[in-house]
Amino acid sequence: MRRVNGLAVLGRAVAGIGGATGGAQRRLLHSQILTSCSHSSPLWFTQPLLDRFGQSRSSRAQGFEATMHFSVSATSLAQDIQAAKEKFQPKDVVLYQYEACPFCNKVKAFLDYYNVQYKVVEVNPINKKEIKWSDYKKVPILKVDGEHMVDSSDIIAKLYQKINPENSASKNEEEKNWCRWVDDHLVHVLSPNIYRTTSEALESFDYITTHGNFSFSERIIGKYAGAAAMYFVSKKLKKKHNITDERAALYEAAETWVDALKGRQFLGGLNPNLADLAVFGVLRPIRHLKSGRDMVENTRIGEWYARMESAVGESARI
Template structure:
């Protein structure tokens, strides 16, 4: 994993996408059939995939994004000829998918999104790997958010591939902290109470890929199930007070910044993008609003919104 740098067209044209590859698999057509298997079966699968399916959808924040001078020019959108196609298979509710999106948006890498149905997963039936995120880059499949980001970052900045400086070590340590600690305090918070669980599943089912029957069933049955699951997650991760654990994690991050604008000092690095990515889906939920109100993370978060900018998703 490497520090985030400004994009360079020559590097990208020469390194990121060197040759043509087989076509990206076409997503399966939308299904209007009745829900199957029955709710008890698919709900158990939803619980089994709770690591992937914890958070409300990405892309809900709106703000005025400012990018100035040379920084804007360094990160301008990559021309279409630099790569044929990058497709992200995701759950809009997945924190790990949001990490990848934050990386792609910051680096202005154009990408298409295929929203995966979390019950049937028909959109990734072609893949032996059944979790999300999955990225298909000109026919080559990349799995797991950590590996996806690391692979793309090495191709964007190949000269940093063997960097071992203290800043790189710090960056890697905080990226691991996001995956090993921060994400584990989120689910107990967004499903802390029946009302918060229902708020989260209303969000998830509104923006996720569900049939009509799945949407209504998941909203209420899913909220009830995840409310109960969240109590088990609290015990598993030794959390006594959900909000206290969330605030402590945020304050740990702010203290680590040590008065820097970003962990990457004057611009975000991969650790900044990872923290921002997993927090972005909850930011407009009650848990996110409480987080902004009761910790000092809000100012950093606003700076990250500005730096990441608007989505580089390409819509048909």
């Protein structure tokens, strides 16, 4: 309790640098943590393993088969992306986002995978001046040739329909169910983990404020006051979602996802489907935080994640 109180006091002391303005910013910051990412999630205000082939005849045969399988998969992926580019060639795509928002990262994973080039506007979570033009005050917001899209799942559904107009209704029940699982379960497990301790909360907000659109004073206030606020908020979320052990819940979610693959490279088979992209997008911001490192070290999700990094490839951001 002493460490928590110390952190809260430090946050108040730093926030006090800005006087009354700092206090207003702190209150706004806390408010935005709770309300400004799509699905009203407070998570983020809150970002290849190769098989070792043996030397026996059967191992060499398996290695050759695996190489051929990978070649076919890579060719199919290239054809998939090329076909998408030919069908959907927007001239101007702009994503209004927070860098660490899981729902924004869902959209970016989709855009990156389909190689849809996009620009990014980082929204200041305190004043939101970058989206004052919009009646919708959460992120992500995507502009595609002047058309405004909101809510990560709706954005992805509309983009998928544009890319695959003849197969827009082809998403199977398995894929639909796992897409819902991401929004209804996985994201709720993450917040209690990334803000589990005061040190992890500080690590998370160091990442958030470094990558976000903050002035120097907002960055200092955000890191300490935000970390203190979200440490306590995460405890309420833990209770709300009936989580007794944060790490155990995270590991269970990761293992649940790997079990869902049923030995496949991806849930979509040879190539990722929308559920693969959703899980990958949500997890990407935490991959190199302590919670993400622990998850990869203590579950089987690492190999799938590495395959996803390879499949999604370089960012299509311009």
